[in-house]
Amino acid sequence: MRILLAEDDRQLNNTLTYQLEAAGFLVDSCLDGEEALFYGEQNIYDIILLDRMLPHLEGTDVLTSLRKKGIVTPVILITALGTLSDKVTGLDLGADDYLVKPFAFEELLARIRCVARRPHTLTGSDLLTVSDVTWQASEGILKGPSGSCTLSKREAALLETFLRSKGQTLQRQTLLLKVWGPDSDVEEGNLDNYIHFLRRRLQITGSCLQIKTIRGIGYSLQEK
Numbered sequence: 001m002r003i004l005l006a007e008d009d010r011q012l013n014n015t016l017t018y019q020l021e022a023a024g025f026l027v028d029s030c031l032d033g034e035e036a037l038f039y040g041e042q043n044i045y046d047i048i049l050l051d052r053m054l055p056h057l058e059g060t061d062v063l064t065s066l067r068k069k070g071i072v073t074p075v076i077l078i079t080a081l082g083t084l085s086d087k088v089t090g091l092d093l094g095a096d097d098y099l100v101k102p103f104a105f106e107e108l109l110a111r112i113r114c115v116a117r118r119p120h121t122l123t124g125s126d127l128l129t130v131s132d133v134t135w136q137a138s139e140g141i142l143k144g145p146s147g148s149c150t151l152s153k154r155e156a157a158l159l160e161t162f163l164r165s166k167g168q169t170l171q172r173q174t175l176l177l178k179v180w181g182p183d184s185d186v187e188e189g190n191l192d193n194y195i196h197f198l199r200r201r202l203q204i205t206g207s208c209l210q211i212k213t214i215r216g217i218g219y220s221l222q223e224k
Contacts, residue, residue, distance in 0.1 A: 002028070004027075097111050171218040
């Protein structure tokens with residue numbers, strides 16, 4: 001799961017980034033509202049953690065702009081403004097949750113799990129089942145009808161992208177942005193290598209799922 005963290009307190013930003021990555025998430029972080037809007041507009045994130053008071057462009061303005069552009073990525077507003085009026089305003093603008101500082105990291109994780117369950121078919125806090133495979137994110141294990149295997153962090157990010165978009169054709173650029181992030185200078189050949197790795201993983205599990213090449217466009221996860 002890829003998360004965008006927009007927090008202008010550099011120390012808190014660094015701490016949360018470290019904790020989220022240690023918990024198994026891919027994290028892109030920024031320190032002001034203009035950057036947050038730019039990253040959010042890429043529409044490659046599963047969840048956005050958005051500080052309400054950001055320099056250059058407030059978090060509420062970032063949220064409003066994203067929703068006007070049709071971007072429905074779940075947003076958790078993180079702020080020191082904790083009155084009932086503040087919460088109602090944030091939720092009415094399109095936030096999916098509202099977390100008041102200071103907070104325990106365990107509570108943030110719980111809210112992330114809660115928000116993530118809404119748009120996706122999850123059977124547990126980190127368990128994703130699609131067709132005949134089950135992906136256990138916390139353990140990095142993919143299980144199928146006749147076997148199981150572990151995945152690297154990059155393979156896991158790519159697999160989740162496919163599992164959450166089964167049957168859809170995903171463009172190569174979308175996959176590169178989603179898995180490697182907007183600031184990466186990764187070569188496109190790396191994507192082909194990881195597609196090859198994932199195909200082998202699916203074969204090991206005996207799954208009916210396969211990653212098909214859509215010539216000139218990208219790839220699609222489909223049943224055989």
